[in-house]
């Protein structure tokens with residue numbers, strides 16, 4: 306069945322299949338459930354987070370048999386991860402049944418292809434070039450070396466400022482980018498449906514603590530001028546349109562010291578930088594995805610109140626069954642929303658949940674962020 310040909314009518318008759326059963330699938334499933342839809346996810350780990358609110362097939366997203374089963378059970382399919390074998394997907398899933406399309410996924414999966422693709426459309430980006438050998442890296446210093454495929458959470462990205470840094474060089478197929486003098490790292494969620502209707506959310510700023518991960522958080526709306534906000538939204542929308550993307554897209558950008566806005570990368574899925582939309586916006590990024598997948602009208606992206614998101618990462622030094630310290634204290638603060646993904650095991654820096662904090666006053670919001678951050682800890686039953 307083509308997405309254009311149906312609009313959700315008999316809700317219980319409709320099943321969304323999701324490749325991956327992690328937190329993004331879980332939060333999508335919650336929204337689908339609200340609309341009375343069925344959800345089935347495919348994830349190799351038994352009792353994956355999404356299984357709390359959906360059916361789960363246990364297996365790899367690259368397992369043809371499991372994909373066939375998922376295809377059989379689902380009316381429409383999406384994915385919460387990008388590292389999927391698209392050749393197998395193409396064999397198993399009809400192309401008008403999966404969104405964003407496999408073509409879009411293929412363009413974005415390889416960071417170098419992604420850059421080449423957007424270059425054709427004149428999207429502003431850091432300059433970049435392919436390197437034929439590690440020797441040629443030396444001539445590019447200072448630069449950022451990136452693995453073409455497979456990188457996430459900063460793995461597969463190496464900043465090379467001196468010859469000494471060449472020791473850290475990536476051995477896999479890679480390319481280099483201009484080392485951008487970053488003023489701020491920004492992100493924005495763009496939603497686009499099959500009719501080409503677009504919704505764009507407020508811009509988010511990722512705030513990093515220079516002392517090393519002590520107080521990293523995201524804040525929405527970003528602390529930037531109107532011109533920058535519009536530029537970020539314009540570039541992000543142009544990029545999603547260039548892709549002819551249908552779905553929810555997490556777009557990461559840089560604002561450099563000269564005030565230029567540059568596209569960093571796009572994820573063809575809901576994104577950590579859009580979690581605040583659950584509590585702070587009229588329609589969350591997850592509900593928008595469900596609306597796209599069921600061809601229902603897109604919702605308003607209006608943000609009610611300033612919001613911040615803290616990632617709940619596994620404490621260094623612990624593993625095993627997670628123990629959430631000071632949950633009670635954190636939950637007694639007004640405007641604090643705790644999301645625990647339900648992962649069975651913690652390990653150092655594993656994403657175990659997130660907390661969204663909202664407040665009408667930005668100073669008070671930041672005070673709360675610091676307070677919550679200092680209180681909550683995800684430890685494990687086993688010390689390592």
Ligand SMILES: Nc1ncnc2c1ncn2[C@@H]1O[C@H](COP(=O)(O)OP(=O)(O)OP(=O)(O)O)[C@@H](O)[C@H]1O
Pocket residue numbers: 431449456457458459460461462482483484485486487490557569570
């Ligand atoms: N060209 C660049 N110039 C300067 N810094 C960069 C550049 N590209 C990436 N970085 C830095 O490296 C980080 C990770 O890069 P990127 O987003 O490409 O990788 P990733 O592995 O997809 O990370 P994540 O999964 O966290 O988004 C960026 O957030 C930014 O801080």
Ligand SMILES: [Mg+2]
Pocket residue numbers: 557569570
């Ligand atoms: Mg990134």
